[in-house]
Amino acid sequence: MKTTQRTGWTPSRLREHREAHGLTLEAAGERLRQAAARHGLTVPAANFQTLWGHEQGTVFPGPHYRRAYCLLYQATEPELGFRPALPGESQKAEIVISDLPPPADPVADNAAAQVIEEAFTKVSIGGIEPGNSPQALLRNRVVDAWRRRHGGGSPKPILVLVGGYAGSGKTEFSRFLSDITGWAFLDKDSLTRCIVERLLVSLGGDPNDRHTDLYLKEVRPLEYRCLMETAWDNLNIGTSTILSAPFIAELKDEAWFTRLENRCAAKGIDVAAIWVRCDPESMREYIEFRGAARDAWKLDNWDQYAEGLAVDTSPPTAHITVDNRLGAAISLADQTREALKRILA
Template sequence: MARIRPDWNPDLLRMQREEIGLTLEDTGEKLREIAERHGFNIAANFQTIWSHEKGSVYPGPHYRRAYCRLYHRNEAQLGFRKALPGEEAPMESTAAPASTQRRLPNQPDAVHQALRSIREGTDDVDSELLRNRVLNAWRHGAAASSTDGPVVILVGGYAGSGKSEFAKFLGGLTSWPILDKDSLTRPLVDQLLVALGGEAHDRSSALYRDKVRPFEYRCLMEAAWDNLDCGISTILDAPFIAEFAQADWMQRFQNRCRSKRVSVAPIWVECDPESMREYIEFRGAARDAWKMESWDEYISGLDLKMRPQGPHFVVDNRLGAAVALVDEARDVLSGGGL
């Protein structure tokens, strides 16, 4: 609600709609088209849009992402939140001249802008080199030749940080296979926990951490090596909390990759606690039940300043800023627009 979101200005959402001459019904139709194109979970109608513009209901994460795609603005420009440093802020005038209305960028510009979210986390990595590897695969296909051999990208971060969205974006651009830890192992992990006397969706107990998690990650890494041994660049999607925090683990992995002429790109996706909570609550996964029920205890156990040990990259997804750029690039690549 507005009273607990002091940075929310719902009038800006209405102003954007009126500026381009859309009715509430038109807006709902276009939001539904965007949702279908992007896989957003919304069922927009004029009552819902009216409640958003009146400030009685704060739009959920998928609604906000859809609004951003419809109006070609970021969340700050639509009044959902304050602007991050360097981010475009809301326009001061109530109606911008047609010449200043934002147009979708061309495909290369949109992809470059989204990839610029990847920055150096340490001085011994080169974000431009990694971006060029991704761009080369996008332009020439996953089998694009490289004298440097395959690359393995490890996309990690806390639950709800946006790591899976970013990993999927990289995979969609490059056509490199994505190995998602949960997709690979969840059914087996659930049954193993039950067989050991635990609960299927438990991800917080010592039983899971000590008896199950090590094998979960072992399965993920073995599947990755199968690809890499065949010269196939691969993207891994998992929290990697314990792994990234261990300098020895990181060094052993780097050494094994170097021996096989495989380049390594660990990416840590940063996010703020409120955004993580919103996305965890929104997805409603059974494995997140304890996090939601004991949020203060859960969040107090996270090191929000954590960075991977050794060479790594960082994506700043605070307030969903990086994922918003990903959404724009996807929109451009799919030919989306009004």
């Protein structure tokens, strides 16, 4: 990634951590590739020259490199010198894999539940309200799904909507939930992109349009209808489902959400809404990193696009707001995955 002035970046921290782990540049590169492969991250050319450039400050590591480094060294981004800590964010990785002893019976052990509960509490803005709050109920369903996947738990299905702006981290957080619960995961773009592009062309538009009235009025409603109908196919046979999509208009519409809750309640299905909050700079970095054609207008007109983002508020229907500013929540999700793998090892 092109080097620019970045507040709080201390490149020498990477070398300090590598040396503390007793690794050469070559060995660190090999382990970095292994960590990336376990989590589906892309770290091209993770060789000693690349790592040397990161440690010397000539090249700032991209999003997937930073996540892989955090996994390799069991540390947070602030601890590795990539950025300052957010207010209230611990600079230490508190989910330390080596401190979790593998139990004789992983299913009966409470270690996994504690790891999941801690992760949810840390990433949620305002924490988790006690009792029967929507936040606590969703967290409990996730823990319950973990237990059910490994031997127990409730069969009652749940629909989880994970919304957020482009590049906010909603898809990664949805994958994290699916990984630990086993719930079906449906991403709007994966499910509908090819059809959306072909429909836009047939209507005389740009296949990558996501901002004009043609898309917003003629195509978007059909796109979300396809997503929701596919979810109902799963839910009607008792399969819990996670949906990843912006859901910007939907989660602002309390009447729409109430209708969804009522339909779910009639079928004995729980419903929860998660909003992933992120800062504009981090969203732009990830949008540039993924290089999707549908994001071209956003990048070409970034100031105009960013002015329309309500980054400091959450939709009124959101049960949980995940704080993914500077990628903090996704980094913690990676650490949680590793901890759970350790428990089941």
